[in-house]
Amino acid sequence: MPQINGDLRERLLGAFRGECRERLQVLSSDFMALEKGAESNDLALLVESSYREVHSLKGAARAVGLGAVEIFCQTLESFFSVLKKNSLVPSKDVVGQMIGWLDILENLIHKEDSSEASLSSAPVVVAIAKMKEFTVSPDLISISVDSQISDFATDAPASEDGTDETKVKSGSCVSDSSDPNHSVKDEGRFAEGSTESHAATARMSMSETVRISSSFLTGLLLQTEELLFSRNSQKMRSQEAAFLNSEFLDFSKNINVIIAEAKSCADESKADFYVKMEQKLESFSKRLSLLVSATHKAQWELASKVDTLLSEFKNSMLLPFSSLLEDYPRIVRNLSAETGRQCEFCVSGENVRIDRRILDMLHDPLMHMVRNSLAHGIESPRDRLAIGKTAVGKISFDITQSDRDIVKVVIGDDGQGINSEKIIEFALKQSIISKEEASELDPQSVSELIFLSGMSTSAIITDLSGRGLGMAIVRDTVESLGGSITISSVCGQGTTFVLNIPVALTSFRGIVVESCGQKFVVPKSGVKKVLLVRQEDIQSVNSRETIFYLDRPIPIINLSDVLELDSGKSEKKTFPVFIMGEGSNTVAVSMDELHGEHDVMAKAMGPLLKRVRNVSGFSMLDSGKLVPILHAPDMIRTAFGVSSGVKAQSFSHQKGEKEVKTVLVAEDSITSRTLLKNVLEAAGYRVVTAVNGIDALNKIKADLPDILVSDVEMPHMDGFILTAEVRKMPGSVNLPIVLVTSLGSAEHREKGVEAGADAYIVKSSFDQGNLLEVIQRLA
Numbered sequence: 001m002p003q004i005n006g007d008l009r010e011r012l013l014g015a016f017r018g019e020c021r022e023r024l025q026v027l028s029s030d031f032m033a034l035e036k037g038a039e040s041n042d043l044a045l046l047v048e049s050s051y052r053e054v055h056s057l058k059g060a061a062r063a064v065g066l067g068a069v070e071i072f073c074q075t076l077e078s079f080f081s082v083l084k085k086n087s088l089v090p091s092k093d094v095v096g097q098m099i100g101w102l103d104i105l106e107n108l109i110h111k112e113d114s115s116e117a118s119l120s121s122a123p124v125v126v127a128i129a130k131m132k133e134f135t136v137s138p139d140l141i142s143i144s145v146d147s148q149i150s151d152f153a154t155d156a157p158a159s160e161d162g163t164d165e166t167k168v169k170s171g172s173c174v175s176d177s178s179d180p181n182h183s184v185k186d187e188g189r190f191a192e193g194s195t196e197s198h199a200a201t202a203r204m205s206m207s208e209t210v211r212i213s214s215s216f217l218t219g220l221l222l223q224t225e226e227l228l229f230s231r232n233s234q235k236m237r238s239q240e241a242a243f244l245n246s247e248f249l250d251f252s253k254n255i256n257v258i259i260a261e262a263k264s265c266a267d268e269s270k271a272d273f274y275v276k277m278e279q280k281l282e283s284f285s286k287r288l289s290l291l292v293s294a295t296h297k298a299q300w301e302l303a304s305k306v307d308t309l310l311s312e313f314k315n316s317m318l319l320p321f322s323s324l325l326e327d328y329p330r331i332v333r334n335l336s337a338e339t340g341r342q343c344e345f346c347v348s349g350e351n352v353r354i355d356r357r358i359l360d361m362l363h364d365p366l367m368h369m370v371r372n373s374l375a376h377g378i379e380s381p382r383d384r385l386a387i388g389k390t391a392v393g394k395i396s397f398d399i400t401q402s403d404r405d406i407v408k409v410v411i412g413d414d415g416q417g418i419n420s421e422k423i424i425e426f427a428l429k430q431s432i433i434s435k436e437e438a439s440e441l442d443p444q445s446v447s448e449l450i451f452l453s454g455m456s457t458s459a460i461i462t463d464l465s466g467r468g469l470g471m472a473i474v475r476d477t478v479e480s481l482g483g484s485i486t487i488s489s490v491c492g493q494g495t496t497f498v499l500n501i502p503v504a505l506t507s508f509r510g511i512v513v514e515s516c517g518q519k520f521v522v523p524k525s526g527v528k529k530v531l532l533v534r535q536e537d538i539q540s541v542n543s544r545e546t547i548f549y550l551d552r553p554i555p556i557i558n559l560s561d562v563l564e565l566d567s568g569k570s571e572k573k574t575f576p577v578f579i580m581g582e583g584s585n586t587v588a589v590s591m592d593e594l595h596g597e598h599d600v601m602a603k604a605m606g607p608l609l610k611r612v613r614n615v616s617g618f619s620m621l622d623s624g625k626l627v628p629i630l631h632a633p634d635m636i637r638t639a640f641g642v643s644s645g646v647k648a649q650s651f652s653h654q655k656g657e658k659e660v661k662t663v664l665v666a667e668d669s670i671t672s673r674t675l676l677k678n679v680l681e682a683a684g685y686r687v688v689t690a691v692n693g694i695d696a697l698n699k700i701k702a703d704l705p706d707i708l709v710s711d712v713e714m715p716h717m718d719g720f721i722l723t724a725e726v727r728k729m730p731g732s733v734n735l736p737i738v739l740v741t742s743l744g745s746a747e748h749r750e751k752g753v754e755a756g757a758d759a760y761i762v763k764s765s766f767d768q769g770n771l772l773e774v775i776q777r778l779a
Contacts, residue, residue, distance in 0.1 A: 013112065024102070026050075055073075224313050234299045317355050320351045321354060332374070342381050376415070406525050411497045411498075424446060451471050508524070508525070526633075530594070603618045666695070704731055707778060727756040738761065
């Protein structure tokens with residue numbers, strides 16, 4: 001087709017990206033289901049579904065002029081055509097290759113390269129060649145269904161007691177359903193007749209749906225939520241009208257008494273005047289009563305329509321949690337292979353629905369947590385067997401709706417848990433805490449240190465772990481959504497995170513409170529309990545004001561002290577108190593007045609006020625007054641005298657030249673060496689280059705650099721030997737060493753750790769931002 005340029009191409013690419021996300025998710029789910037095995041009817045549906053998705057992707061790629069994607073999809077479509085035409089069942093090894101093809105296809109789509117040059121890369125060439133080989137020789141694809149099911153049942157390693165472990169090494173957790181009466185006829189063939197019904201269902205679902213931009217829906221929802229203020233204002237006007245009517249009735253009774261007394265003493269001419277006055281008062285009273293009734297009816301109708309409209313709109317924005325987790329089984333599978341571990345991924349409650357905007361924001365944090373479990377939690381199969389565990393580890397997601405507005409996500413693994421000694425050792429080394437503070441920390445407080453930026457127990461920085469940013473990002477994201485996260489860990493048994501997340505953004509149930517004459521909104525989700533406390537209930541424990549809740553001492557602090565307001569120190573015999581936080585971080589916050597629970601519509605503070613301590617946004621009350629929305633996690637940290645996790649930077653105003661760090665780059669390839677040199681010099685580093693390991697070692701002996709960046713595969717002396725030799729030298733024991741290499745297996749990473757490297761970056765996923773970030777941290 002002719003080349004498309006300009007705005008039309010951008011619009012087409014925008015639609016193409018959205019379509020690709022959906023179709024790749026379907027393909028990922030289908031491939032993972034094929035790998036686990038299924039009955040013949042289900043396998044036929046999976047192949048038919050994958051065939052249609054690939055065909056649609058091919059057409060979409062042609063429409064936007066992505067030739068490489070079109071050719072790859074066309075070859076993959078031919079492969080599925082052979083599967084469908086011959087009713088073949090792909091073997092487990094072939095399905096493994098198919099999953100690899102899907103990774104390659106995702107990469108091609110991400111590049112959005114309209115030329116066919118990207119087809120010349122080695123992975124793409126090998127994948128296309130393999131697909132063509134299977135297409136020409138279908139016998140290489142198929143094995144009998146009976147033998148495939150047997151293969152899936154017996155492929156897992158036997159346990160020490162001799163029993164077979166039929167666990168999926170990676171992917172979604174499935175139950176073992178072995179039916180003794182089940183038999184499969186026609187080996188290697190699908191049952192016919194099921195694909196037509198599947199296709200009809202697919203066509204029906206497509207005809208009943210319309211593709212609409214999510215940003216357009218979000219805009220409509222925000223406009224609909226603006227009606228909340230109109231509804232609340234109308235309710236307030238209705239209440240004011242009812243109050244005025246009540247006051248007028250009292251007033252008219254008094255006036256009627258006065259008129260009656262005046263009439264009894266008045267002559268006939270004046271009596272007429274008083275009669276007319278009575279009639280006017282009665283007429284006004286009736287009209288006012290009718291107005292109050294009409295106002296009340298209008299308020300009820302408006303509230304009913306707004307609530308219904310808002311509820312329907314919110315439901316249109318809700319998606320099941322499964323839409324976020326569809327790719328996770330394949331990702332866990334790939335990460336398990338990359339790290340040399342075996343892991344299964346289990347999900348329960350995946351049909352719980354939540355705002356799609358929240359799901360989008362949770363994607364990266366939840367992926368951080370999965371990567372964290374694989375990098376720090378799940379042990380290698382050998383280590384697990386040595387301590388009496390199964391060779392296959394487990395990462396689980398348990399999703400429940402604990403309240404109307406709250407979704408609870410429990411993420412756990414059965415790995416080695418958190419090593420408190422390593423956490424404290426690293427925190428002391430980085431001066432995050434003092435020795436005195438470390439001695440006072442309880443186990444829960446030690447575990448929560450992992451949420452601070454820069455905290456990591458990894459012995460080496462890799463693409464998977466070691467930067468100490470993952471869990472800090474998780475907490476910041478969850479709290480920015482108005483949620484909370486807690487952690488519990490048992491050494492040697494695993495770690496569990498509990499996330500409490502709002503079902504929807506912007507509007508929520510909030511409690512209006514007052515302190516020092518100012519009103520604030522506290523999200524209901526951040527409050528565990530509301531109590532009325534008397535002065536005599538407050539006791540002093542360890543020189544701190546405390547109340548007892550559920551037989552537990554809870555420190556109490558005034559909201560004015562949390563927000564640093566000027567309180568008049570007025571004495572009150574009783575006052576309302578919020579119980580906030582979890583575990584050892586539970587605190588009681590007192591305030592002057594409590595004004596009840598309301599529907600609250602949150603408004604952002606704008607780009608100039610992105611991060612204000614204790615405040616997450618603003619909302620407008622029914623009266624039209626703008627009030628701050630308080631941030632519960634910040635309030636708790638402030639109450640305990642803990643910062644929000646962001647260390648303040650101190651700046652020096654002394655004049656002088658900035659110290660320039662020296663980086664030694666050891667790389668035998670002149671192209672890679674030049675690339676690294678240009679990247680580092682552009683970032684302000686002084687760069688010295690070496691053509692191999694021996695050259696680098698000699699230059700280190702002559703003049704010690706601030707950091708060493710080395711390739712692994714080099715002539716005369718490779719990077720592993722160079723690292724080990726540098727560590728033997730007295731003056732370079734603490735020299736930061738970064739290995740940048742194409743060797744990405746778990747064995748090579750472990751070899752780098754043993755040699756003494758501080759970071760290990762794989763060239764296939766090389767990003768200059770990551771390299772500079774690692775060097776800045778180590779240098």
